[in-house]
Amino acid sequence: MTPSRSSLPGEAPLEAPAIAAEDLWFAYRPGAWILRGVSLRVPPGGFWAIMGPSGAGKTTLMRILAGLLPIPRGRVFVLGHPLHESLPPAMRRMVGYIPQQLGLVRGLTALENVLMGALARHDGWRTALGFFPRAEIERAYALLDALGLAEKAGEKVIRLSGGERQRVAIARTLMQDPQVILADEFVSDLDLPRAAQVLGRVRELARERGLTVILNLHEIQLVQEFADHVAVLKEGRIVHESAAAALSWPALRELIEAPSEPSPVPAVPSLIAVDPRA
Numbered sequence: 406m407t408p409s410r411s412s413l414p415g416e417a418p419l420e421a422p423a424i425a426a427e428d429l430w431f432a433y434r435p436g437a438w439i440l441r442g443v444s445l446r447v448p449p450g451g452f453w454a455i456m457g458p459s460g461a462g463k464t465t466l467m468r469i470l471a472g473l474l475p476i477p478r479g480r481v482f483v484l485g486h487p488l489h490e491s492l493p494p495a496m497r498r499m500v501g502y503i504p505q506q507l508g509l510v511r512g513l514t515a516l517e518n519v520l521m522g523a524l525a526r527h528d529g530w531r532t533a534l535g536f537f538p539r540a541e542i543e544r545a546y547a548l549l550d551a552l553g554l555a556e557k558a559g560e561k562v563i564r565l566s567g568g569e570r571q572r573v574a575i576a577r578t579l580m581q582d583p584q585v586i587l588a589d590e591f592v593s594d595l596d597l598p599r600a601a602q603v604l605g606r607v608r609e610l611a612r613e614r615g616l617t618v619i620l621n622l623h624e625i626q627l628v629q630e631f632a633d634h635v636a637v638l639k640e641g642r643i644v645h646e647s648a649a650a651a652l653s654w655p656a657l658r659e660l661i662e663a664p665s666e667p668s669p670v671p672a673v674p675s676l677i678a679v680d681p682r683a
């Protein structure tokens with residue numbers, strides 16, 4: 406069941422969101438709630454930014470949406486499937502997650518890293534040993550080419566610049582054929598012009614493919630230029646949502662500096678999550 410309500414008489418049908426969270430709570434340790442009742446609905450094809458101060462819970466939220474953390478309380482739907490129940494493996498491939506540290510294998514080449522994105526489609530021993538069908542190799546190369554990295558395909562990741570690595574990570578995620586991309590501050594190591602270049606390309610590719618994208622971003626200029634919608638997370642709660650262009654830097658600062666309102670604590674104290682990967 407998806408969380409979309411049916412439309413009222415005379416109203417256009419409501420589009421089911423690509424990602425929806427309903428009253429999502431999360432704690433790494435008993436009682437220390439990191440997310441406190443987060444609700445959001447990201448429409449298909451949306452290009453959303455999540456902003457907020459350090460420690461607000463942005464990475465935690467991304468990891469939950471990527472299916473990497475348990476959901477102790479609340480409901481999350483990805484492409485209409487309930488993530489709080491079990492998500493079929495085929496659905497997991499529909500969600501591409503780019504962590505802040507990118508998760509590339511530095512000793513492998515750019516092309517080999519991109520091919521990793523196809524692993525889930527080929528679970529035989531040949532791919533485990535690095536033999537990919539020719540068509541996949543050509544696709545991986547085409548993706549690197551589309552991101553301006555054709556001539557770096559054979560270069561080991563350890564020898565690439567920060568921006569080149571970011572583009573390899575994007576190519577690897579696209580290789581997975583996702584419908585949703587979740588990217589966690591993946592351009593934070595770049596200066597603004599280079600971050601803008603990478604984000605511009607990601608937006609183009611996302612539009613061409615009809616992807617839904619959520620990015621954790623720190624720079625308001627990048628949010629205004631590239632995102633169509635922004636949500637601000639503070640102390641585990643969404644304190645603002647609007648069109649990205651409508652959020653100014655002074656307004657963001659005011660939101661972040663405003664005194665926090667107390668939030669009700671969930672009634673079931675035993676629902677505590679532990680991060681198994683921590």
Ligand SMILES: Nc1ncnc2c1ncn2[C@@H]1O[C@H](COP(=O)(O)OP(=O)(O)OP(=O)(O)O)[C@@H](O)[C@H]1O
Nearest residue numbers: 433439457458459460461462463464465466680683
């Ligand atoms: N594995 C973990 N175990 C325990 N606490 C954690 C773990 N990961 C994060 N936290 C805590 O959860 C809170 C939110 O962290 P999170 O990384 O989600 O915030 P963030 O908004 O992404 O911050 P930043 O912008 O600095 O990356 C922080 O107080 C952090 O210390």
